[in-house]
Amino acid sequence: MFTPEQRDRTRAQLLAHAEADDSITGLAYTGSLATGTGDRWSDTDIVLGVRGETGVADAVNRWTAWIHDEFGTRHHWDLRTVGAGLIRVFLLPGWVELDLTFAPESEFGARGPAWRTLFGTPHTQPPFPPPDRDTVIGFAWHHALHARICLERGRSWQAAHWINALRDQLITLACLRLDLPTAYSKGAHLLPDEVTAPLESTLVRSLTDPELRRALTATITATTMELDRSDPQLAARLGPMLTELT
Structure with missing residues (x-):
């Protein structure tokens, strides 16, 4: 290099x-x-x-x-x-x-x-807009739903994709809440242990059905915890539905 x-x-x-x-x-x-x-x-x-x-x-x-x-x-x-x-x-x-x-x-x-x-002479510009929080939350429940559907269809690679994508949205949501950089997980290393520690269990270790279901459950659990920190009222509505997918 x-x-x-x-x-x-x-x-x-x-x-x-x-x-x-x-x-x-x-x-x-x-x-x-x-x-x-x-x-x-x-x-x-x-x-x-x-x-x-x-x-x-x-x-x-x-x-x-x-x-x-x-x-x-x-x-x-x-x-x-x-x-x-x-x-x-x-x-x-x-x-x-x-x-x-x-x-x-x-x-x-x-x-x-x-x-x-x-x-050169710089001109005043509007700042880059942060990700829309509702869009991030929408992607989160969307990815969780499609991960579960892929498991039921026996599509292990696609299920792993959606589980990993759900974790990405969770990290973005936590960075938004704490006013950390959101693009490309640039703020992930600055997140507190209370957010990152549960994420270790969300990593997919194999493509077996039990392992994928375990990883999905861990990722949904961590997502629900972050939703509760970010928007308790929304978490009260979405949490039970997300639990149905575990």
Whole structure:
């Protein structure tokens, strides 16, 4: 895998290329690179401000071609973001990950605390919205129901999928309640033991029917406990129904 020196050289090349590109009006670091909390394994998150409201597509194409030629990119793919911007994710040799956001000049600005401007003028932006709590709860009971249905149908792999997905929603719900980062379980390591300790028993250890039913019961139990902390009235309505699935 990459060394910190290899990753830092890549960052320096990206900064120099941005400073020389007249269509780029600003560059900022986000993620751990912006907050100084990164470590030897951290990837690179960069936001580019692009001149003109219609210049993003051209900048994406030009920068993609340059990054492929300059670094020998192995693969890239896109994530949609808020507004008119685009996040293009690059895999470089040595497992260097580069997350490059192209934003119109008017949308160049912090949407969260992890932001450090290297050049350009940031504009005030609305923050990224947190996940909708009712949607997370809805996914939770949906996943629990479908896990049980898959068990009755004898579909062990699909049942394991839904059990694991239910645990993900439980972690998101707990992070929401405690005002911790929710995306990609980034706040999971900050959860208190009262939340995480019961989660160990939710892990699926084999695809046998008894084991899957045990894991589903453990996951539903932990979910019901979190629901009771987050919304006791809703937990009173959903708890008995969730118990029927165990």
